[in-house]
Amino acid sequence: MDEIGADEVSLGDTLTTVYDVLLNRYGPQHWWPGDSPFEMMVGAVLTQAASWTNVEKAIANLKEADALSPRAIRELEQDDLARLVYPSGYYNAKARKLKALAEFIGSKFADDITSMASVDTGVLRAQLLGVHGIGEETADDILLYPLDKPAFVIDEYARRLLFRLGIAPEVGPYKLYRSTFTDNLPEDTKMFAEYHALIVRHGRENCQKSPVCGGCCLLEICPTGQSTEVVLHGIDD
Ligand code: SF4
Structure with a gap:
């Protein structure tokens, strides 16, 4: 697998790889729950x-x-x-x-x-x-979710994941994190909905405040997870 940050790998390629890996690991999340x-x-x-x-x-x-x-x-x-x-x-x-x-x-x-x-x-x-x-x-x-419009939701799980993958914006107001996804992925509402749900799932199961990197599906492409110090001791957000 290509390494994040390698010259030939675009941010869009990296985000697509992360999406594919998460989808393969967790499957569709069927968000957002609600009858209307x-x-x-x-x-x-x-x-x-x-x-x-x-x-x-x-x-x-x-x-x-x-x-x-x-x-x-x-x-x-x-x-x-x-x-x-x-x-x-x-x-x-x-x-x-x-x-x-x-x-x-x-x-x-x-x-x-x-x-x-x-x-x-x-x-x-x-x-x-x-x-x-x-x-x-x-x-x-x-x-x-309710209106089926091509927006991307940024929450703490998304911020943390981008940071740990080494692809977070240098300065981080909400709109920069949002545009990291919307400017580098095709405008695909279904994918955006699934991507956010998968990030939340991954943030709860592995990429918690103290990450559980051993066995993480993204470990192979995650510079943070590959740090021995982090794997053994976790990091402080
Ligand atoms: S390897 Fe660790 S830091 Fe990287 S995404 Fe997985 S849980 Fe998060």
């Missing part, structure tokens, strides 16, 4: 600083209350909504964020998710970033 695009959007907000297990509990509460639509979220009292999303943590803040998202979808698209999805990706992304509580990662989650 709006439920996926709610999950994207609730998963901020929360485990998915707790997000599932909050979504189950919303389902039981028949509150998984933009209109239902708008009509709920703030306190009642906060009570329903309590398991996901930061429940008052998250209730406000969900209300802001539901207001946005209602006022801009009359609750029509198909109409929302028809907006140009860059335009819609900028609009989403103007909604209270929606940052770059959440905006890209919403674009990519």
